[in-house]
Amino acid sequence: MIKIKTTIIIAAAVFTAISCSNNKGITAKNASSEKRNVSKIELPFKMPEIQIPKFKTDTLNIVDFGAVPNTEELCTTAINNAISKCSESGGGVVVIPQGLWTTGPIKLKSNVNLHTQNGAFISFTSDLKQYKLIESYFEGSKVIRCESPIMGVDLENIAITGQGIFDGNGAVWRPVKMGKMTSNQWNELVNSGGVLSKDGKIWYPSQGAYIGNEERNKLPSKPTIENMEPYKQALRPVMVSLVNCKKLLLDGVTFQNSPAWNVNPLMCEHLTLRNLTIRNPWYSQNGDGLDLESCRIGSVTNCRFDVGDDAICIKSGKDKEGRDRGKPTELFVITDCVVYHAHGGFTIGSEMSGDVRNIFVKNLTFNGTDCGLRFKSVRGRGGVVENIWMEDIRMNNIPTDAINFNLYYFGKSLSEDKDTGEVTVAKEPISEETPAFKNMYFKNIYVNGASQALKIMGIPEMPVTNIEFENMIIRSDVGIQMNYASKIAFKNLDLRLDKPGIAVSFSNSQNVSLDGLKSTGENQMFWVGGLETKDISLKTNGKKMVMNKDLKVLESIKGEVKVVD
Numbered sequence: 001m002i003k004i005k006t007t008i009i010i011a012a013a014v015f016t017a018i019s020c021s022n023n024k025g026i027t028a029k030n031a032s033s034e035k036r037n038v039s040k041i042e043l044p045f046k047m048p049e050i051q052i053p054k055f056k057t058d059t060l061n062i063v064d065f066g067a068v069p070n071t072e073e074l075c076t077t078a079i080n081n082a083i084s085k086c087s088e089s090g091g092g093v094v095v096i097p098q099g100l101w102t103t104g105p106i107k108l109k110s111n112v113n114l115h116t117q118n119g120a121f122i123s124f125t126s127d128l129k130q131y132k133l134i135e136s137y138f139e140g141s142k143v144i145r146c147e148s149p150i151m152g153v154d155l156e157n158i159a160i161t162g163q164g165i166f167d168g169n170g171a172v173w174r175p176v177k178m179g180k181m182t183s184n185q186w187n188e189l190v191n192s193g194g195v196l197s198k199d200g201k202i203w204y205p206s207q208g209a210y211i212g213n214e215e216r217n218k219l220p221s222k223p224t225i226e227n228m229e230p231y232k233q234a235l236r237p238v239m240v241s242l243v244n245c246k247k248l249l250l251d252g253v254t255f256q257n258s259p260a261w262n263v264n265p266l267m268c269e270h271l272t273l274r275n276l277t278i279r280n281p282w283y284s285q286n287g288d289g290l291d292l293e294s295c296r297i298g299s300v301t302n303c304r305f306d307v308g309d310d311a312i313c314i315k316s317g318k319d320k321e322g323r324d325r326g327k328p329t330e331l332f333v334i335t336d337c338v339v340y341h342a343h344g345g346f347t348i349g350s351e352m353s354g355d356v357r358n359i360f361v362k363n364l365t366f367n368g369t370d371c372g373l374r375f376k377s378v379r380g381r382g383g384v385v386e387n388i389w390m391e392d393i394r395m396n397n398i399p400t401d402a403i404n405f406n407l408y409y410f411g412k413s414l415s416e417d418k419d420t421g422e423v424t425v426a427k428e429p430i431s432e433e434t435p436a437f438k439n440m441y442f443k444n445i446y447v448n449g450a451s452q453a454l455k456i457m458g459i460p461e462m463p464v465t466n467i468e469f470e471n472m473i474i475r476s477d478v479g480i481q482m483n484y485a486s487k488i489a490f491k492n493l494d495l496r497l498d499k500p501g502i503a504v505s506f507s508n509s510q511n512v513s514l515d516g517l518k519s520t521g522e523n524q525m526f527w528v529g530g531l532e533t534k535d536i537s538l539k540t541n542g543k544k545m546v547m548n549k550d551l552k553v554l555e556s557i558k559g560e561v562k563v564v565d
């Protein structure tokens with residue numbers, strides 16, 4: 001982890017900037033004193049009114065359907081019968097009262113609010129016979145998968161509310177990597193049973209889980225629900241699977257310890273997610289928090305995340321299947337959320353083949369999150385990510401990049417210059433498989449400690465395009481590195497480097513402007529390279545540049561760089 005300096009001046013500057021940031025065009029409210037109303041935020045795009053589900057007051061209690069608390073007796077039948085009865089009679093509320101409840105998969109129905117009282121702990125059984133194999137979805141593709149602990153398909157007007165906790169018993173399902181545990185934890189896990197990978201570095205809960213991950217050549221060539229049964233432990237479900245649903249509310253509850261992704265609305269419309277706590281062990285494989293996939297019109301407000309993979313994830317399908325589906329994730333407002341451990345605090349991709357657009361994000365805090373804002377894809381995905389606005393983002397103790405664009409996710413490894421970050425990549429023809437990231441706006445970004453401030457790694461045939469950064473104070477080890485980017489504008493950038501190096505480097509980028517840079521701690525201000533680099537404008541806020549010391553430029557492109565004191 002990065003060691004945070006106790007520098008009073010820096011801390012004061014960062015938090016003063018947070019409290020005094022200029023929010024033109026935005027109606028901001030104190031989240032601690034008043035709930036933010038999406039309709040009162042002045043958005044940069046036309047946002048339809050989010051339809052929130054409404055329910056009859058009729059109430060059913062799962063105890064009246066035979067559920068027994070505080071035992072290992074399964075309440076699956078009681079819970080699902082209560083939900084079915086409620087839906088069939090016109091809808092209403094199904095209550096899970098205080099107590100420990102053990103259950104198999106819960107199947108939601110239209111017009112039902114599954115309400116959990118404070119003190120309700122719903123534990124999903126470790127008996128895998130209770131989870132049938134079904135045709136489902138995972139990571140943007142249609143697959144055979146186990147039933148999810150909570151499921152809903154083709155529903156309308158549904159909710160899960162209250163103060164209860166849903167626990168997915170994920171340890172029964174998940175593989176674990178040795179490097180993510182202490183030696184004592186690892187030894188205890190190995191001694192509990194299971195199967196190790198050939199190199200002894202990954203633990204699997206069963207032989208079937210091992211084969212399903214490590215020896216896929218032994219799996220049936222044409223998988224069916226019947227012939228995949230021996231390997232079902234490898235076919236981990238998302239915990240909350242909501243497919244093609246409309247008017248959805250998740251409010252107040254905790255979802256934790258999921259087999260794979262935690263909460264995954266897919267092809268849903270009119271979503272309201274608020275006051276949620278979403279948790280997974282930090283070592284949990286595929287332990288995403290919230291994956292909004294091919295969804296439209298919704299809000300995520302006042303949620304807390306502490307997970308093993310990306311926290312708030314925006315997706316829209318994978319490769320040709322996602323492009324053929326053609327359902328973008330669009331028209332979302334995400335505000336007032338906190339992320340603790342996660343691989344990425346807010347992420348778009350890498351499955352974004354059906355497009356992502358018109359997303360507004362405001363007032364997020366990342367504390368110890370591996371990477372802050374993370375945008376990822378790879379050649380072959382296709383899809384367009386555009387019209388993304390992010391404001392008032394605070395980060396503390398970020399082990400890698402505060403902001404990262406990576407268009408080589410899961411692609412071939414790239415050879416980077418260790419000082420400048422320069423990478424040279426062969427250009428490929430543009431096709432429907434070419435991903436595009438463009439028209440994105442970042443304002444009021446404050447980072448108190450990161451390994452790197454900003455890294456953009458685009459592709460030569462489709463650079464990351466039209467990105468604006470305004471009002472950023474970033475303390476980091478490494479500054480800014482950009483490769484294959486176009487139309488990039490910085491305004492009011494304050495870099496504070498903890499290690500000597502290059503503050504800002506550009507390579508193979510065009511139409512880059514930097515207005516109002518302040519930087520401390522560097523031993524070189526700028527490096528500009530790449531034969532395709534053109535039209536670089538550097539305004540240094542009165543700081544004099546000494547050529548070949550403060551500013552180094554590739555000889556053949558010196559005419560493309562303009563310095564304004």
